Amino acid sequence: IQPEPISYVTFQEQRCVLSWFQGWNDPQKERFLQDLVGKALPGKVCTLLDSLSTLQVKDKLPNIFECQLRLWTQWFESWGEEERNHFLHMLEEKDPMFVAHFYRSVAGTAGRD
Template identity: 75%
Template sequence: MSWFPYVRQDLTQQPSTVPPPFEATGHNRIYSSPPSSADFPNAPPDFKPPSLVDLACTPLGSGSGRVSPVSFVTLQEQRCVLSWFLSWGAIQRQQFLEDLINKAVPGKVCSLLEQLTTMQVKDRLPNIFECQLRLWTQWFESWTEEERNAFINCLEERDPIFVAHFYRGVAGTAGRD
């Protein structure tokens, strides 16, 4: 079975059958031709998407002229995490803060008992926030120290109070083993 029956045909021949016209079947729509802009709802008149400079996790928006050591891939990952962060509520940001502190000073924050509770088997699918945290962890582990510092600097530009809590949390681990 081919997902695209017309692709299998010889490209020099015209299809012998015409695909069905536009049909609405439940939540699925089948288009006989590519959808046009009229098929999609308009954005609200006051909607303004963030610019790349607004989401930049580098000194792009700061005007410092300094070149950041962040790679292109890491920059895209950091922009993604920043966009998630800006949409999270207070409880999600608190969980992210705890995770960030744990990553900054591994082994000093969580006890063994707390680690065991995170390993429990759940009978439900993860929610979007949990999936975002998993991706965040994968990306963070691949970043260099300079890239991690650039991300913290970006967070500080967007939410200095959050980063102050982060620094306070890291300082609070001093002397722990």
Template identity: 80%
Template sequence: IAGPVREPEPISYVTLQEQRCVLSWFQGWTAAQRERFLQDLLGKAVPGKVCTLLDSLSTLQVKDKLPNIFECQLQEDRNHFLHMLEERDPEFVSHFYRSVAGTAGRD
């Protein structure tokens, strides 16, 4: 039996402003700049599978505990950002999700 549906925590004002700023930049980026942004998003979404040189340095630590509340809040903020980005450019976000799915089974 499923429990009650939990409403997402409200996003902070500062985070919302930062996300709006990035979305504003995104509108003016070229296809090549958007592709670079996509690669950065992938590196953050699946850091153990898709990573740039800089990202790989931050993924060397081993985590053997459950995520803390801060990490959970960051995930909610990321999901909110992807939702806002999808409203602006659904094809880009679709391409992002296909790229994430394409990492399945990779080490």
């Protein structure tokens, strides 16, 4: 069975996130990784993003990176499983080490609640 083709809009969203990803520094990529692991294992891992947002001081404006993460979350939640897999595949083409680290992180949570 052929996988569903992803929509043009989703494809553009994914390209946008990948373009941001390439501009992020290592700590930002690490935070994105934690967020990605949290999305891969909902309810199993308290994501760094969640714990940070509860501590966030509301009087300062969010920086560009935080805005990008918010948009990424909105988009990710609207994607189907096939589209999410497609995104991971595209990310792997850009940064295989990052995606390998992601899979290790997900595997490392197995059996932990």
